[in-house]
Amino acid sequence: xxxxxxxxxxxxxxxxxxxxxxxxxxxxxxxxxxxxxxxxxxxxxxxxxxxxxxxxxxxxxxxxxxxxxxxxxxxxxxxxxxxxxxxxxxxxxxxxxxxxxxxxxxxxxxxxxxxxxxxxxxxxxxxxxxxxxxxxxxxxxxxxxxxxxxxxxxxxxxxxxxxxxxxxxxxxxxxxxxxxxxxxxxxxxxxxxxxxxxxxxxxxxxxxxxxxxxxxxxxxxxxxxxxxxxxxxxxxxxxxx
Ligand code: NDP
Numbered sequence: 001x002x003x004x005x006x007x008x009x010x011x012x013x014x015x016x017x018x019x020x021x022x023x024x025x026x027x028x029x030x031x032x033x034x035x036x037x038x039x040x041x042x043x044x045x046x047x048x049x050x051x052x053x054x055x056x057x058x059x060x061x062x063x064x065x066x067x068x069x070x071x072x073x074x075x076x077x078x079x080x081x082x083x084x085x086x087x088x089x090x091x092x093x094x095x096x097x098x099x100x101x102x103x104x105x106x107x108x109x110x111x112x113x114x115x116x117x118x119x120x121x122x123x124x125x126x127x128x129x130x131x132x133x134x135x136x137x138x139x140x141x142x143x144x145x146x147x148x149x150x151x152x153x154x155x156x157x158x159x160x161x162x163x164x165x166x167x168x169x170x171x172x173x174x175x176x177x178x179x180x181x182x183x184x185x186x187x188x189x190x191x192x193x194x195x196x197x198x199x200x201x202x203x204x205x206x207x208x209x210x211x212x213x214x215x216x217x218x219x220x221x222x223x224x225x226x227x228x229x230x231x232x233x234x235x236x237x238x239x240x241x
Pocket of ligand 1: 008009010011012013015032035036037039054055056057082083084085105132133134178180182183184185
């Protein structure tokens with residue numbers, strides 16, 4: 001029986017690359033998404049990976065969604081908390097809604113998704129929780145006080161749960177991507193991207209989603225049991241932590 005992996009936001013961008021890489025590595029994969037049915041259907045058509053729609057910001061929906069995935073595929077061994085959004089604004093213009101939406105998805109979403117799978121992982125004495133944070137959670141970013149706060153919170157969550165899960169065979173790690181060439185980043189004004197962002201990346205290019213996916217496959221492995229509470233920075237040497 002192959003291990004079961006659930007990837008939130010797993011039908012597009014970095015999440016899609018993660019879902020595919022885990023499938024290629026032999027996992028039985030489920031990809032969650034929030035609302036883009038067209039992208040999800042195309043993803044399933046292309047990969048054969050089933051998609052499940054719910055918002056990670058909704059606790060009850062997460063519990064119900066996870067129960068459905070487990071009924072279809074079996075208990076979740078590997079949870080990849082990848083779903084994330086941006087609602088950028090300089091702080092003096094940031095609304096409470098922009099703050100809250102980002103917190104609900106990018107930080108509380110990790111609680112909502114991990115809480116329902118945690119007891120099963122503890123009982124089975126095996127689990128892998130991999131959280132996709134961000135370079136901006138490590139260094140902060142003007143215009144992203146909400147996003148940077150949530151992503152920094154993801155790192156505290158990772159380190160705390162790593163300590164709680166250690167004796168139960170559960171590892172909890174974070175990956176902090178730098179700028180990766182997904183829709184989220186390509187939505188940035190091209191001039192800003194080419195003149196301000198890429199010149200700050202020592203390797204001179206955006207990262208590829210597959211480069212983050214490879215980190216996930218590494219951390220998910222049964223033999224990666226001593227790597228827990230860690231943060232992998234994958235950012236082209238832009239910033240060292
Ligand atoms: P995309 O915008 O390309 O994809 C986001 C995915 O998350 C989509 O599948 C989307 O679903 C899903 N999603 C959004 N909100 C929710 C929700 N409430 N519940 C469930 N699923 C949701 O993002 P990226 O691939 O660029 O980013 C993936 C992760 O990596 C995010 O956490 C992001 O913060 C992080 N990251 C990205 C970087 C980058 O350079 N791209 C850099 C650093 C970190 P749907 O398709 O239905 O909209």
